[in-house]
Amino acid sequence: MEFFTKARAIKLRSHNNKYLVADDDQKTIRQSRNSSSTKSRWIIELVEGGSSIRLKSCHGFYLTATSESFLLGMTGNKVIQSQPDSLKELPIEWTPKRVGPKVELRSFGGKCLRANGGPPPWRNSVTHDEPHMNSTLNWVLWDVEPIEVPENGSMKEYLSMMSTVSSVSDDLLSELGSPVSPRSNYNSPRPSFMEKNSHRFSINKAINLFENAKAVRLLSHHGKYLHADEDQESITQDRDGSSKTARWTVEFVPGADKVIRLRSYNNKYLTASNIPFLRGLSGRKVVLTVPHRLDSSVEWEPIHEGNKVKLRTRYGQFLRANNGLPHWRNSVTHDIPRRTSTQGWILWSVDILEILPKSTRPQEISNNETPSTKIQEQEQEQEQAQAKTQAQVKIVDGRTIYYKIADESGNIEDEVEEMCFTFRGNGVEDLSRQLEEEIGIEDLIVCSRNPLNGKLFPLMLQLPPASVVLHLIVVPADSKVGRDLERRGMVL
Known part of the structure; x- marks a missing residue:
């Protein structure tokens, strides 16, 4: 709690080295690498008689934990901006817990503010959830960066001051990951x-x-x-x-x-x-x-x-x-x-x-x-x-692996784009390890789909020849379909 009692405004940086930002639609919460934007600044309000806080965005709305699922069938719930009728409503209260140099922020239901990684739509999203895998334990940990606010200044005055430092147009360009406008003033020192x-x-x-x-x-x-x-x-x-x-x-x-x-x-x-x-x-x-x-x-x-x-x-x-x-x-x-x-x-x-x-x-x-x-x-x-x-040449080996990520029940939406990467390993174990690094999910099962009945079956012994193009389905081991495969003895 000492992180929040000594500061009037903060920025929260996730394990992805991205900041918690409040979008201009005055509803969406996400992650961004742009730390200079006013959207990454949060005003702290201490809850009277307790150890909880409220976080107010630059738009004047509160960080809110909802009961609405982020994706159907998944455990994470949406985190949004909202303006409640009363400041005593529990969904806008967060309880900080220190974990080493970082903090967890627990919602009223005991779940933690979580910065998600992986492919879309998870990438850059923010939910409140309990991490169930070792690889995602640090997804609920945040670095707290205090921001100086004029002692006698109001929230409105503070944001007005910040808007002169970071214009809306440059802020938008930074969110897109684009080059800055030619109008930007950039002076480099003369090299020694x-x-x-x-x-x-x-x-x-x-x-x-x-x-x-x-x-x-x-x-x-x-x-x-x-x-x-x-x-x-x-x-x-x-x-x-x-x-x-x-x-x-x-x-x-x-x-x-x-x-x-x-x-x-x-x-x-x-x-x-x-x-x-x-x-x-x-x-x-x-x-x-x-x-x-x-x-x-x-x-x-x-x-x-x-x-x-x-x-x-x-x-x-x-x-x-x-x-x-x-x-x-x-x-x-x-x-x-x-x-x-x-x-x-x-x-x-x-x-x-x-x-x-x-x-x-x-x-x-x-x-x-x-x-x-x-x-x-x-x-x-x-x-x-x-x-x-007859010069010997060095050719970089590899084969292209195409894959999709299944949901809790092993289903895949038709509009989900197939992803790919270059694989240079030799077996299923190497492939699983590289997929874990590629996706950011630990303990996954690499499957293929039976062309006759459409059911999933895991790759267990060896990969097909390099001439065969692999289209795989990745299943988290702790999902419903993953547990079902293990129960039927299909996973070694």
Whole structure:
């Protein structure tokens, strides 16, 4: 309780490193990484004669525990914003309990405020519930961050003051995970001598990743690969790393040893265009092109950072993998990230798919020659060199696994989108472990559906050959259908 008696306003940060926010519809409660928004600020009201509190949002509504199920058949109940007739109503009261450096917030029914993870519709949702699995015990724990409020200021004055710091438009853009508006004021300090030399070292180290590579694939911060879309123009992200559209051929730029070009499966180049991705924002489109002259728009400078790289255009912007709501989700732009939460969006892991034979170096292409002829010549020379030297190549193995998550009774809604990821393990145990990490659910059962009677049966001994495309059903072990499978002895 001491967390709340010393502060007038707080922010609550979940185990997902996201903040509890009150949406503008004045009803929805969810999680967001944007800590600067007024929607993440909660005014504390102590309940007289007790150890409970009330939390009031920036809209003047209270954090409320309802008895309405979040999803039919599941145990979690909705948490909303509401304006009760009386402040003595129990659903707006929460009892804090300290757990180490964090707190639990228990509703009137004894359930805990819970920040959910996993795939939609669970992702970023907030319910009140009891965690039933070890992997979800920390989902009910919150970090409390006090906020300074003027001692003599009212709630209205405080929110008015905060609104001058964070405008509605920038707040909305941050919620979408988008680049900030060009109107934002961003000033970077002049780099020192040591910083300049460190930067040169990062470039030299990064270029070593590409100098012996004939083909690579790039994995974004979100666990998705850079793909050349089959419309032969768009660039996207996708979890399928085995597709030909995730393969990029590396070319070094003549006269610039530390600059590369990336060519897609259809012989088009990764290009930083001048076209705004969305009007009024700073991010610009990254597309596929075959320019008549190979200019700076198809040139990228790798910069090493940790075990990843940044790819910078010749004009100082970076290849950026976006996330958030459509149209940002899975899009790729070139931009400069200005928020702490999006700094990782310009970092890429490099997987080498094919090594360049030692006898072959990238051929120079003069600016007055069309690339298509030279590309064919390069490919023929490289294929001949490969046949002579019989160079060993390193290919990243893997198979694409498609899956859906069943509800308590083993049913799946038709509109639920099938998800996928690249699996590099050998057996059912490895697959179960990777699915637990992918979904965020512990103790699950990996099943397939019998095509004759439609019933679920668990995968137990071994996986089918890699040539067989797997479409799986994931069942939580503590669900009704999971307990039924165990009772019938179908789960080892």
